[in-house]
Amino acid sequence: AQSVTQLDSQVPVFEEAPVELRCNYSSSVSVYLFWYVQYPNQGLQLLLKYLSGSTLVKGINGFEAEFNKSQTSFHLRKPSVHISDTAEYFCAVRQGGKLIFGQGTELSVKP
Amino acid sequence: GAGVSQSPSNKVTEKGKDVELRCDPISGHTALYWYRQSLGQGLEFLIYFQGNSAPDKSGLPSDRFSAERTGGSVSTLTIQRTQQEDSAVYLCASSLAAGGLNEQYFGPGTRLTVT
Numbered sequence: 001a002q003s004v005t006q007l008d009s010q011v012p013v014f015e016e017a018p019v020e021l022r023c024n025y026s027s028s029v030s031v032y033l034f035w036y037v038q039y040p041n042q043g044l045q046l047l048l049k050y051l052s053g054s055t056l057v058k059g060i061n062g063f064e065a066e067f068n069k070s071q072t073s074f075h076l077r078k079p080s081v082h083i084s085d086t087a088e089y090f091c092a093v094r095q096g097g098k099l100i101f102g103q104g105t106e107l108s109v110k111p
Numbered sequence: 112g113a114g115v116s117q118s119p120s121n122k123v124t125e126k127g128k129d130v131e132l133r134c135d136p137i138s139g140h141t142a143l144y145w146y147r148q149s150l151g152q153g154l155e156f157l158i159y160f161q162g163n164s165a166p167d168k169s170g171l172p173s174d175r176f177s178a179e180r181t182g183g184s185v186s187t188l189t190i191q192r193t194q195q196e197d198s199a200v201y202l203c204a205s206s207l208a209a210g211g212l213n214e215q216y217f218g219p220g221t222r223l224t225v226t
Contacts, residue, residue, distance in 0.1 A: 036217075043115075043202060044217040051212055090154060097142060097161060097209030098170070101154035 002026050002095040006102035014110050015083055021076040021105045023091030032094035033074045035065055038104075039087045047089070050074060061085070081109050113137065115218035117203050123224045124193055132188045132221045136205030143186050144206075144215060145178055149199035157201075160186065161209040193225045 007022040025031060032051050036044040048059025055067040065076045074091060086109045092099040116135045124130050136143045145157040156170040160180045171177070175194075180186040190197055200222050204215040 043219040044204075046214055046216075049214070092154075094210065097159050097167060098144065098156040099146075099215060100156065101146075103153045 002031075002093045002100050004091050004093050004100055004102035006089075006091055006105050008105050009103065010106045010108065012108045012110060013081055016080050018079050019077065019081050019085075019107065021089050021091075021107065023074045023076065023102060025072055025074060025091075025093045033065075033067065034092040034094070034099065035059065035063070035074075035076050036090045036092060036101075037061075037087050038090065044090065047076070081107070083109050083111060085109050115203055115205050115216055117201075117218040117221050119221060120219065121222045121224075123226060126195060126225055127192055129189065129191045130193055130223065132190075132201050132223070134186045134188070134203030134205075134218060136184065136186070136203070137216055140205035140207055140216075141183065142206045142209040142213070142215075143180055144204040145186070145188050146202045146204065147199045148202055148220070152199075154202075157188070159209060190223075193223075195225050198223055198225045 003026045005024045013019045034049045035047040037047050038044050047063050048057045050057045050067045058064045063078050065074055067074050088104045088106050090104050091102040118133045141162045144159040148154050158168050158178050160166045175191045178188045200220040202220045204217045206213040206215045
């Protein structure tokens, strides 16, 4: 069975600073990876996904992630964060039809 | 267009009562999923439906939990004899089909509190 580990439960950062949210997955022959964002009191919204092809994936709101097969990682990055990026971020891997999620990383952007 | 909708948005129930949570998927989506989000367990898969195939129930935590999908559209998640550990946000999602390249679109969730 697939599994996902998000290494940081909370990441505080100042506005306009860069940020990296870490995600590692269990190895598999082929893997579909996702990052979702959950703003306070809202549902999950897809930020980006890796299915195949280029290992650098660009998503919405200026986020990007890099698929690294040798490291079994799919870290999320943004070069300059805004207050509005404060939210919880979930990394997920597809297993059959369902998604297996990491525990989430709470990003807190401070002025 | 309309997204995934869930009702009620909040539900408070007494321990031992049964509850029903409803999900309306995006029109035309053949796959429908239920997940649970709780403080202790994070986001957990519960069950998914794909067209007329038998549902994947592998994530249901006990036989008190069941779900059905009528007419390939609306789904109801039923929890019988609720326990305090059932308190969580129940999220529904839908996609054009299960697996492959298909994105899952999530509803806003139903917050269940068992007192």
